[in-house]
Amino acid sequence: MAGKQVMLVGVDDSERSFYALQWTLDHFFHSPSASPFKLVVVHAKSIPISAISLGGPGAVDILSLVEKDLKSTAERVTEKTKEACKKKGVEVEVDVTEGDARNVMCDAVEKHHASVLVLGSHGYGVFKRAVLGSVSDYCSHHAHCSVMIVKKPMAKN
Template structure:
């Protein structure tokens, strides 16, 4: 096993897997995105480090030839919440119009997020496609990577502390243990401490 580390990256692969990935004409990379700045940092890191410098051409190819990026965003499924309606403990379920409004807002949010990500890819001259899924992000990302036979999964890390990670769970941690392809977890850049003078 060869360990590759750098810029907050943790990935392990066998030498044969690395040679197989590099020998392919086109590498299939999936980048998981959410509303966080960390996921967009991971996308930019992947484009810069896996697909080279903007405008660079891989020798012997007409374009960059590095591969395709699949941008995946997972929406949380709609839950029919129960709201207490009065002191008697009566329950209120969301009406179909409320449900439709929430779903429409989710779709608009996903479209805006993926449009921003597609523009970043376009600016770097990297081919990209989008995928919107509904469900638990941890499971859906791993399933999509496996079903689409991805060569590599890139996820951002929010840098949760031990307590938050234990209570909330970490998508990147879960994917690192369950996804079938190699994974790169991109840690956020160190925070700049500004001192007042």
């Protein structure tokens, strides 16, 4: 894989992020040996901050349960990613990093010297994006590489 550009794909536990991964595999890795890219998939493991702010008895128990759930989610995402890549015959490096997804993705671009960052779109409207924030919107403005946002087609009725 020496000399290949790095294509970084951000995944979480959503159907839309796995759609973006599958779309990337289908369009850029249909012939893995001929692809000009090395594939790196990044998962941002959340920090259980909300549980930390809980004081009093039982806070430690809650924190350990939240941490266990976040670890389980990261393992599930990693396995699902590896399986999808294996089916296509694509070598993949999976990077699980703890932190806010926006920062994790932008930092991963620098860490892996990525040429392209691929992200799925949750399809939030203007209001939800303003309130919840949008990882893809943030990365499109702050990542030091090209950013491709893959939208899952709407289901036809």
